[in-house]
């Protein structure tokens with residue numbers, strides 16, 4: 001599918017969600033629902049997706065009328081689909097108990113050989129956030145100056161990065177300690193083992209993001225530490241062996257975030273048996 005087609009499809013999905021709301025409104029007011037609109041606009045490969053779009057609000061409505069609480073599965077679906085990257089926060093601080101709940105969820109992730117290579121540094125005091133943001137900003141400035149970029153654009157970038165870190169109520173520095181992973185003599189298997197530690201740490205981070213959504217908090221990943229791990233290690237005085245992977249900013253959301261469309265399933269899945277059965 002070309003980029004243009006992908007955009008068209010993304011619009012289609014948004015239209016479908018709107019159509020869904022329209023169906024509900026029309027059904028409730030006893031007017032004729034425009035169901036065909038949904039089926040006209042959804043890619044046939046995405047029929048399961050379309051059913052989700054149709055059924056989820058209806059299910060929520062029925063549950064609301066019955067006053068029955070959502071099941072765990074419905075809650076999880078809602079958390080997964082509602083989560084968005086939130087980059088601006090209200091000033092309110094986040095309690096330690098909440099942060100611990102987020103980190104407990106992170107640490108519940110699966111990991112290769114159950115070695116749990118994830119490590120976390122919680123930065124919730126302004127001095128620590130400023131030290132880290134300043135050090136990372138200096139490295140960003142050096143790197144982009146060496147690239148020959150426009151000084152004004154560099155300063156804007158440095159300033160944006162500084163504000164993002166210092167204005168978030170909590171910044172969680174996600175690190176990885178791969179020293180407990182298996183050791184190999186050859187580079188091929190060493191690299192695979194290293195990647196397994198990275199994958200495990202990323203899974204923990206996704207749990208953290210979902211737990212934040214579940215708590216009604218906003219969160220966003222910042223990948224900048226990966227570009228300057230030694231700078232981060234020094235600024236945040238990381239223990240030996242902890243390698244900075246990313247930052248997760250967390251706070252009460254100040255906006256609803258931006259809708260970022262996803263590629264249609266038909267673009268990202270190969271399902272040979274299903275295609276054979278259909279032909």
Ligand SMILES: Cc1cc2nc3c(=O)[nH]c(=O)nc-3n(C[C@H](O)[C@H](O)[C@H](O)COP(=O)(O)O)c2cc1C
Pocket residue numbers: 083084085086087220221222223224257258260
């Ligand atoms: C590994 C990783 C690194 C990211 N780095 C950044 C970043 O440096 N700055 C930023 O604003 N967002 C960053 N993001 C957030 C993505 O931009 C965001 O997840 C994506 O645009 C989809 O939007 P959504 O999270 O709202 O669904 C990162 C996400 C991931 C998974």
